[in-house]
Amino acid sequence: MTAGVHETTLGLDHRKLGMWVFLGSEFLFFGAFVSAYILYLDATAGGPGVEIFDIPFTSISSFVLLMSSLTMVLAHNAHVRRDMRRMRLWILATAGQGAVFLGGQVFEFTVFYKEGLNLTESPFASGFFVLTGFHGLHVFIGILLLLSLYSLTFTGKIKPNQDLKTEMIGLYWHFVDIIWVIIFTVVYLIPDLAMEA
Amino acid sequence: MSQSTMTTGRRSVFSRPRAERGFTSWITTTDHKKIGIMYFFTVLVFFTLGGAESGVIRAQLAQAEMDLVTAEIYNQVFTMHGLTMVFLVIMPLGAAFFNYIIPLQIGARDVAFPRLNAFSYWMYLFGGIFLYSSFLLGGAPNGGWFGYAPLSLDNVSNMAFYAVGLQLLGVSSLSAAVNFITTILNMRAPGLTFMRMPMFIWMSLVTNFLLLFALPIIAVALFMLQFDTIFGSQFFNPATGGDPILWQHLFWLFGHPEVYIMILPAMGIVSEILPVFSRKPLFGYAAVAFAGAAIGFIGFGVWAHHMFTSAIGPVARSAFALSTMFIAVPTGIKIFNWVFTMWGGKLRFTTPMLFSIGFVSMFTIGGLSGVTHAVVPHNAQQTDTYYIVAHFHYVLFGGALFALIAGVYYWFPKVTGKLMDEKLGKTHFWTWLLGFNLTFGPMHMSGLLGQPRRTAVLPEELGGSVELYNLLSSIGVAVLAVSALIFLFNLIKSIRGGVASGPDPWDARTIEWLSDSPPKHYNFAEIPTISHRDEFWHRKYAEDEAGKPVAVPAGASEQHVPDAEHAEGDHDGHHIHMPDPSYWPLVMCLGMFPVGYGLLGPTPWLIGIGVVWVLMGFFGWIIEPVAEGDDDDPVVEDPAAPRSGVAAH
Amino acid sequence: MSTTETHDPAQAAGGHDDHHPGPREYVRIAIILAILTALEVSTYFVDFGALAVPLLIVLMGIKFVMVAGFFMHLRFDTKLYGRFLYGGLFGAIGLYGVAIVVMMFDAAPRL
Numbered sequence: 001m002t003a004g005v006h007e008t009t010l011g012l013d014h015r016k017l018g019m020w021v022f023l024g025s026e027f028l029f030f031g032a033f034v035s036a037y038i039l040y041l042d043a044t045a046g047g048p049g050v051e052i053f054d055i056p057f058t059s060i061s062s063f064v065l066l067m068s069s070l071t072m073v074l075a076h077n078a079h080v081r082r083d084m085r086r087m088r089l090w091i092l093a094t095a096g097q098g099a100v101f102l103g104g105q106v107f108e109f110t111v112f113y114k115e116g117l118n119l120t121e122s123p124f125a126s127g128f129f130v131l132t133g134f135h136g137l138h139v140f141i142g143i144l145l146l147l148s149l150y151s152l153t154f155t156g157k158i159k160p161n162q163d164l165k166t167e168m169i170g171l172y173w174h175f176v177d178i179i180w181v182i183i184f185t186v187v188y189l190i191p192d193l194a195m196e197a
Numbered sequence: 198m199s200q201s202t203m204t205t206g207r208r209s210v211f212s213r214p215r216a217e218r219g220f221t222s223w224i225t226t227t228d229h230k231k232i233g234i235m236y237f238f239t240v241l242v243f244f245t246l247g248g249a250e251s252g253v254i255r256a257q258l259a260q261a262e263m264d265l266v267t268a269e270i271y272n273q274v275f276t277m278h279g280l281t282m283v284f285l286v287i288m289p290l291g292a293a294f295f296n297y298i299i300p301l302q303i304g305a306r307d308v309a310f311p312r313l314n315a316f317s318y319w320m321y322l323f324g325g326i327f328l329y330s331s332f333l334l335g336g337a338p339n340g341g342w343f344g345y346a347p348l349s350l351d352n353v354s355n356m357a358f359y360a361v362g363l364q365l366l367g368v369s370s371l372s373a374a375v376n377f378i379t380t381i382l383n384m385r386a387p388g389l390t391f392m393r394m395p396m397f398i399w400m401s402l403v404t405n406f407l408l409l410f411a412l413p414i415i416a417v418a419l420f421m422l423q424f425d426t427i428f429g430s431q432f433f434n435p436a437t438g439g440d441p442i443l444w445q446h447l448f449w450l451f452g453h454p455e456v457y458i459m460i461l462p463a464m465g466i467v468s469e470i471l472p473v474f475s476r477k478p479l480f481g482y483a484a485v486a487f488a489g490a491a492i493g494f495i496g497f498g499v500w501a502h503h504m505f506t507s508a509i510g511p512v513a514r515s516a517f518a519l520s521t522m523f524i525a526v527p528t529g530i531k532i533f534n535w536v537f538t539m540w541g542g543k544l545r546f547t548t549p550m551l552f553s554i555g556f557v558s559m560f561t562i563g564g565l566s567g568v569t570h571a572v573v574p575h576n577a578q579q580t581d582t583y584y585i586v587a588h589f590h591y592v593l594f595g596g597a598l599f600a601l602i603a604g605v606y607y608w609f610p611k612v613t614g615k616l617m618d619e620k621l622g623k624t625h626f627w628t629w630l631l632g633f634n635l636t637f638g639p640m641h642m643s644g645l646l647g648q649p650r651r652t653a654v655l656p657e658e659l660g661g662s663v664e665l666y667n668l669l670s671s672i673g674v675a676v677l678a679v680s681a682l683i684f685l686f687n688l689i690k691s692i693r694g695g696v697a698s699g700p701d702p703w704d705a706r707t708i709e710w711l712s713d714s715p716p717k718h719y720n721f722a723e724i725p726t727i728s729h730r731d732e733f734w735h736r737k738y739a740e741d742e743a744g745k746p747v748a749v750p751a752g753a754s755e756q757h758v759p760d761a762e763h764a765e766g767d768h769d770g771h772h773i774h775m776p777d778p779s780y781w782p783l784v785m786c787l788g789m790f791p792v793g794y795g796l797l798g799p800t801p802w803l804i805g806i807g808v809v810w811v812l813m814g815f816f817g818w819i820i821e822p823v824a825e826g827d828d829d830d831p832v833v834e835d836p837a838a839p840r841s842g843v844a845a846h
Numbered sequence: 847m848s849t850t851e852t853h854d855p856a857q858a859a860g861g862h863d864d865h866h867p868g869p870r871e872y873v874r875i876a877i878i879l880a881i882l883t884a885l886e887v888s889t890y891f892v893d894f895g896a897l898a899v900p901l902l903i904v905l906m907g908i909k910f911v912m913v914a915g916f917f918m919h920l921r922f923d924t925k926l927y928g929r930f931l932y933g934g935l936f937g938a939i940g941l942y943g944v945a946i947v948v949m950m951f952d953a954a955p956r957l
């Protein structure tokens with residue numbers, strides 16, 4: 001039931017509150033995968049380990065994902081200002097950057113696979129692929145949501161006064177981004193350093 | 198409500214369904230009360246199945262060296278018995294009460310996300326059907342309900358069904374948790390502060406937070422298991438350096454909060470029933486509420502006590518032994534509060550009251566045997582024996598189930614407007630109590646004498662007394678079966694021809710009894726304003742100088758006018774906008790079947806069909822009109838008006 | 847929280863306050879984030895010695911808080927949202943931290 005926010009107990013919109021409740025639980029989801037990854041850093045079963053990472057390449061795709069948060073927040077800002085033309089533009093830009101990130105991930109997976117790191121190789125490989133794969137799935141769902149948002153602005157389902165919908169998808173998108181901020185450091189940079197040391 | 202959609206004019210595939218009764222109205226419903234009723238009856242079906250499985254187990258163990266069923270069948274049956282009772286009976290029965298009671302007790306007209314609520318129900322139903330279909334498709338999971346790796350990785354244990362099926366049930370519970378947390382936080386009636394909330398609402402809130410934070414953990418564990426069994430990843434495979442202990446940690450990180458997920462709603466129900474039938478307010482309201490919250494917190498910090506005999510090391514054993522003993526403190530506080538609620542009260546021993554007292558006493562026994570597990574050396578002796586089986590049946594059956602049944606008797610008049618037969622109810626209670634203790638009491642003894650769990654045959658060398666205890670247990674199950682039939686008979690009889698209950702049969706304290714019984718689909722013609730804890734009681738009674746309750750004469754208080762009278766005249770409910778029914782939650786959930794079965798193979802094209810189906814359901818969901826035909830944001834605002842002075846068009 | 851709060855309609859319409867940053871501020875924050883990321887990546891090329899890992903963790907924390915605070919509007923929204931986010935985060939760190947410690951210090955025999 002979509003009651004006006006002024007009717008609710010906390011003065012908050014149900015949908016936004018529900019989204020935040022859900023995002024809170026997602027940390028437990030990714031946290032378990034990250035833990036398994038950390039635990040299995042050395043469990044390479046003789047196969048490739050963290051030395052396989054191409055840090056400069058991943059840095060660029062991480063940077064693209066980080067900047068997609070900027071375009072996302074600009075899309076929301078445009079929506080709040082009822083500037084639907086700009087909003088659509090920024091939404092497309094965000095989805096595009098998400099796609100670049102995903103493309104980078106597919107490329108990375110392919111390279112790793114060729115170099116002998118595959119899912120069934122070792123616990124390390126399983127931990128890496130499944131963790132980053134589930135993050136990639138989140139990005140993919142985010143792109144679908146963004147494209148739906150983009151299309152629905154033309155049908156009248158997303159109206160200029162409904163910036164809450166953009167905000168909700170934005171929250172999800174930023175969340176996926178901050179999870180990657182953690183993954184980039186904890187999964188890529190720190191183990192790579194530790195290995196060199 | 199359909200009034201709004203009827204004015205819409207042209208109907209398309211995206212129009213909302215408008216049946217108000219009959220089959221379509223049930224499968225498209227978004228009404229929390231109908232969904233609650235559907236949860237309840239689905240639970241009855243699964244409870245029958247789970248009960249039948251326990252019958253097979255006890256028949257096999259009635260005597261030593263029996264071969265009624267093969268070891269393979271036996272393993273499937275005890276695994277499915279556990280899964281059924283935990284995930285398909287106790288949890289959803291709690292959800293049935295959340296659905297029906299939460300909005301009524303907080304003075305709301307529905308939950309925050311009615312369609313998501315329907316989605317949760319369908320996911321639950323289909324998850325259950327999916328799990329049970331395994332019996333026809335090559336055998337049910339047989340690796341125990343906690344699916345320890347590496348046994349669960351082996352194809353002989355059929356755990357693929359387990360990994361996928363529990364995932365579906367998890368999605369159901371997680372979406373329900375988001376829904377109920379939002380509902381309780383954001384949809385309370387005016388004046389219903391946290392410290393005025395009925396205790397059932399408190400316990401529901403804590404339970405749903407536990408669900409929210411525990412389910413993602415089991416989701417990850419199940420994904421890992423799925424990847425290991427289906428795609429050949431190496432999470433739990435010791436041959437390449439994987440660690441099976443990781444599964445145990447993840448499972449019990451979820452599994453222990455899960456225990457409280459099952460017991461806290463029961464504690465909430467009992468905390469509602471005992472005050473009503475003692476004619477006293479709940480003793481130490483704040484203590485009970487905070488003890489519940491404390492149980493929720495500490496419940497996350499005791500998981501490794503399930504693993505005392507696994508490789509976790511002496512430091513961890515000591516630490517978790519301490520935290521486990523510590524969690525008995527808030528539980529003990531609650532038990533004292535319930536006892537003192539009854540102390541000096543005017544007790545009425547109705548069926549719900551009997552079941553509640555049964556809960557307090559049986560749960561105490563289960564809690565005490567639980568504390569003995571916290572002692573590590575003792576635990577090492579008991580682990581994997583029938584002593585453990587006795588313990589967790591005392592808390593889940595003697596605890597959770599007793600209280601949930603008490604809730605059924607207590608709120609039956611609310612749901613149907615009729616009373617359940619008291620005589621049959623009391624027969625049910627006494628046979629239930631007898632059968633329960635006869636079944637699980639002797640297991641303490643047979644466990645201490647060394648009878649191991651999960652063995653298909655009772656070995657003769659354990660001796661005559663163990664055989665006697667097992668025979669008693671098996672007789673107990675027969676008593677329970679008869680008792681369950683009495684309950685079922687009572688239920689059907691009372692639904693068809695029970696005595697009319699009136700709006701307030703128990704002289705109750707909380708505001709769900711302020712609405713009609715059964716409630717109109719909009720619950721309250723006028724949302725009540727709350728000024729007291731036990732609001733309904735305070736509308737009925739004032740206190741005299743000695744502190745004794747005195748009935749307020751009708752009309753003396755302006756707030757006393759019952760809702761039914763309000764509902765006459767202007768407030769016929771037609772102006773109240775209620776969420777429309779929808780097909781899409783059902784359509785979307787149906788897509789989970791191809792996804793689920795596709796994952797077993799794996800069969801990529803089947804997964805593809807399922808994903809496309811789910812996506813179509815999702816788009817139908819977001820495209821269908823939500824209210825008044827064309828707009829779903831009833832915010833009164835000119836759509837084109839810019840917010841901060843910048844023109845949009 | 848004791849009574850239903852009634853906001854003025856302009857605010858209630860979207861739950862927004864007017865002191866949200868504008869595009870200019872967002873770009874400025876993004877530039878800071880970009881610099882922080884560059885600093886992170888520099889640890890790959892430059893040897894920071896023992897400082898590297900703490901530095902990376904601090905940088906990660908700053909980036910996290912900035913994205914959550916500005917892009918997700920946590921700084922301008924009700925505190926409750928932040929409690930969900932950080933409650934989930936620290937809950938996860940605590941739980942899994944203990945689990946990892948237990949596993950690392952007494953794991954099953956490995957190959």
